[in-house]
Amino acid sequence: MANEVVLLDALASxxxxxxxxxxxxxxxxxxxREEDLMNKGELLLKMNPVHKKIPVLIHNGxxxxxxxxxxxxxxxxxxxxxxxxxxxxxxxxQARFWADYVDKKVYDAGRRIxxxxxxxxxxxxxxxxxxxxxxxxxxxxxxxxxxxxxxxxVDIAFVTFSTWFLAYETCGNFSIxxxxxxxxxxxxxxxxxxxxSKSLPDPHKICDFVATWRKKHGVGVGRLSAYMxxxxxxxxECVCFWGLLSF
Amino acid sequence: xxxxxxxxxxxxxxxxxxxxVALKLKGVKYEFIEEDLSNKSDLLLKYNPVHKKIPVLLHNGxxIVESLVILEYIDETWxxxxxxxxxxxxxxxxxxWAKFLDEKCFPALRKAxxxxxxxxxxxxxxxxxxxxxxxxxxNGKKFFGGDKIGLVDIVANFIGFWxxxxxxxxxxxxxxxxxxxxxxxxxxxxxxxxxxxKENLPCQR
Numbered sequence: 190m191a192n193e194v195v196l197l198d199a200l201a202s203x204x205x206x207x208x209x210x211x212x213x214x215x216x217x218x219x220x221x222r223e224e225d226l227m228n229k230g231e232l233l234l235k236m237n238p239v240h241k242k243i244p245v246l247i248h249n250g251x252x253x254x255x256x257x258x259x260x261x262x263x264x265x266x267x268x269x270x271x272x273x274x275x276x277x278x279x280x281x282x283q284a285r286f287w288a289d290y291v292d293k294k295v296y297d298a299g300r301r302i303x304x305x306x307x308x309x310x311x312x313x314x315x316x317x318x319x320x321x322x323x324x325x326x327x328x329x330x331x332x333x334x335x336x337x338x339x340x341x342x343v344d345i346a347f348v349t350f351s352t353w354f355l356a357y358e359t360c361g362n363f364s365i366x367x368x369x370x371x372x373x374x375x376x377x378x379x380x381x382x383x384x385x386s387k388s389l390p391d392p393h394k395i396c397d398f399v400a401t402w403r404k405k406h407g408v409g410v411g412r413l414s415a416y417m418x419x420x421x422x423x424x425x426e427c428v429c430f431w432g433l434l435s436f
Numbered sequence: 437x438x439x440x441x442x443x444x445x446x447x448x449x450x451x452x453x454x455x456x457v458a459l460k461l462k463g464v465k466y467e468f469i470e471e472d473l474s475n476k477s478d479l480l481l482k483y484n485p486v487h488k489k490i491p492v493l494l495h496n497g498x499x500i501v502e503s504l505v506i507l508e509y510i511d512e513t514w515x516x517x518x519x520x521x522x523x524x525x526x527x528x529x530x531x532x533w534a535k536f537l538d539e540k541c542f543p544a545l546r547k548a549x550x551x552x553x554x555x556x557x558x559x560x561x562x563x564x565x566x567x568x569x570x571x572x573x574x575n576g577k578k579f580f581g582g583d584k585i586g587l588v589d590i591v592a593n594f595i596g597f598w599x600x601x602x603x604x605x606x607x608x609x610x611x612x613x614x615x616x617x618x619x620x621x622x623x624x625x626x627x628x629x630x631x632x633x634k635e636n637l638p639c640q641r
Contacts, residue, residue: 239536253525253528253532258531258532262527265524265527278512278513279495279509282500282505282506285504286501286505289502289504290486324486
């Protein structure tokens, strides 16, 4: 039976990027559909009625939702190539734990950095964000990847945030490379993989989106203005980005 | 080599209980270590330095933390009486509902019972919407796992047991009524009568 794979996604979503990377790692052909998150399509609402969010992987008509659940599903169905999770149950538990840590700690603090006006709130967000990155840097240790010698589940869960690093740094006026040099080396190593580099948008595009959002919400554009108009944004992409705030 | 299994938990915690249910279902012998959360033990802090929380499963000296991660570990290590389906799609569906319960339902339910009067009506309405979604998912099945309890039933223990206890303690049916949620109430009856669950219900102090 032919495999029909569709991914409902939004360009700037670090969660959607995880599914893209996993599909690319396994060499799976699929149809990518960009969702207008300000005007959600019928298919998205039908396939994810509970959360109404992207990404949604539709495999032979059946939907799988939630990015880490999608990545595990991809790993289990296309199991003959590029295993994403280790085979040992204890190592798998560690991988699941750290992917969950990225979701709970990194995402929240990062979001606070680019949405707050500044002052104490921003400083608190930066502190939490850097702290969580340092913990992850410690977990990486001297291995090339979080998966050890090979790129794996935690690498996929976390590397997609790297497209947002420039935006976080600009909003928060700090350098991730200064704070966590090993992590930036790891990002560069991951970006050498086609499955990653082709799945992640240009960080300047993310900055552009963030600058547009901040201007609209009167949060202050500041340094981000340097990134505006370096990339041409069509209206569709702007609309997609603003809709992302629902995740 | 004999397995050495220890569980750091708290008797009143649904998160701790769900791990016990899974271990009992699999017939795994373990030592339960009750933690005092106001005075966390050195061992707990050693085995869960990141979150400093229970439950922590210690298997032959190696710690596993976060209850959903622990449940999958238990299922993958001890193969008898599987709690997750074998089929990848059904597995993904089970994981989805487990996450929905933990990330959406339980916070909403806790809020519904702890909100002050002026906010409570709204909180109860939000929690009701989420329970309705669960009802729809159950429709026609004895358990979320089908004929036997599975991951989602184990994770839904807060609804299975604690919700009824809280309502009784408050002396009124604020949220979970037979009229509003007939299917969910039927599931609760099946759930508490399921033998492995029965042996694991804390007494209603």
